[in-house]
Amino acid sequence: MTAHYLFVTICVALSLLACFANAQLSPNFYARSCPRLQLIVRDAMRQAVNGEARIGASILRLFFHDCFVNGCDASLLLDDTGTFTGEKNAFPNKNSARGFQVIDTIKTRVEAACNATVSCADILALAARDGVVLLGGPSWTVPLGRRDARTASQSAANAQLPSPFANLTTLTSQFAAKGLSARDMTALSGGHTIGLARCTTFRTRIYNETNIDPNFATTRRATCQASGGDDNLAPLDSQTSNRFDNSYYRDLVARRGLLHSDQELFNGASQDALVRTYSNKIAAFALDFAAAMVKMSKITPLTGTNGEIRGNCRVVNSP
Template sequence: MASKTCSPSNKLRFLLGMVLFLLMNMATAQLSSTFYSTTCPKALATIKSAVNSAVSNEARMGASLLRLHFHDCFVNASRLFFSFNEFHLHGCDGSILLDDTANMTGEKTAVPNSNSARGFEVIDTIKSQVESLCPGVVSCADIVAVAARDSVVALGGPSWTVLLGRRDSTTASLSAANSNIPAPTLNLSGLITAFSNKGFTAKEMVALSGSHTIGQARCTTFRTRIYNETNIDSTFATSLRANCPSTGGDNSLSPLDTTSSTSFDNAYFKNLQGQKGLLHSDQQLVSGGSTDSQVNAYSSNLGSFTTDFANAMVKMGNLSPLTGTSGQIRTNCRKTN
């Protein structure tokens, strides 16, 4: 029998994978829940107060801030750049907050974010308050991560320990946002692959999808589902068409969870069981595939869902952040220093 050899390309893939794994662990190791205990001890309380105020004023803002963190972390988290002997790797780095400049088109106008991502003014307010306490200390990336956690708590969901010490990127990528953030049109296999590329299991993907128990979506993201798909409750589809015509009304909103859109619970999974998932990608979680059983488990056990969701959020928040001397601490989250 001929011996098997490892091709140069496979060796390179293995090497790159090992480097990626090591760098991600090195970055996470530099994060700490007490990172600002001495340098800005009132930072977390300040963020929490501002988030509570924003969510109290508009419950939807809680979902918007959570989504902002997700869209920040998923961009670039799996990309590795080599420049001579330097490695550049970043995920939760506040890149989504950067406005476009003459030399850079950022992530705000990417398809998943355009006319959709929101909460930037809340982050601006928090940053201003924190800067007045501790100038140049707390990163925008950390503010987004903590605000996401506090938003979930404000809407009755679980809490988790946010590791801190992320630094802010000095650039953003429109193309990376378009290619990294999962689309609402993905089938189950595409969802599993998209999350697997970031190191998540299918179970963790289902748990994170449970974030759709809060928030709203635009007509343009679910129009095809309510007019063309068959695995949808007919009464549910009809009710949605009134606010989402077959043409026009792209920005009309409907709740992702029609049962309790401002409460962080497990109603989202119960809706999926009744074929009342708003997005195509939502209903794919209950489509006769490998994730059906996990949806059923979460629909009957709120505690199991919230525990798994919190753990997955910790993991997501640790997706290869910039740490140490990489990046910077922006004084204005919308632009580099």
């Protein structure tokens, strides 16, 4: 089965899944009010990824970090003000969350086509999907109809976002709290097949842990010293960090997971068999990842008259 045929098949299957999902969300939500929405988002993401491949991973991470804190409501996109503290400077996001300007660009183009119609939350959901596709990953039908939060929570971001230092028990519990299974967790972690991580998030692993390939640890130490250089970057996937594939899982089997939380998925416990499956069968990973993304995208969305449609993704609308 070719990769193209595989991903088309996934799209069809997930289209059906989305239709029977949250009744308040629908893939056709903007069919009449903003028919060119998906084309606008896709074109803007293509321009962004062509300029910097890493941006696909950055937008995917923004979506994940948004959904895990009080649901997929674009709260992460809000800037701090003199009277408001948002999520951008929470520990898991500070100096690492990026891609906000890309969402700003998309929002500006969408507003020009369909003023005060499409939420920032839906734009982020579509952009995350398109970034994955542009880097060679699977597509899925995005359920739409979310509205934007009028508030955010830095404390919730600090407490609820999974840590790169977390063990498997903690990770499983945190995903379960969001209605996501251990299988969803392992599939969504495969998003680390693209993107980079800061030295401060993996220093302890490459210097102190034993469940790591020694040559891999030596390689990573070259650009991540025992002290200093916290912002030095390394690829989460040691083989193809700009291509969405299953190399991440092959890294885990070879004890080359960059983050402690990554390698916990293959460390003699409950997820080992699934990691091996994904490492050998890209079709299984692609299908599960796409399904988990749809599931994650429906975490407690604001719908109906709840929330608002922000005119600027960085600030709430004026009263």
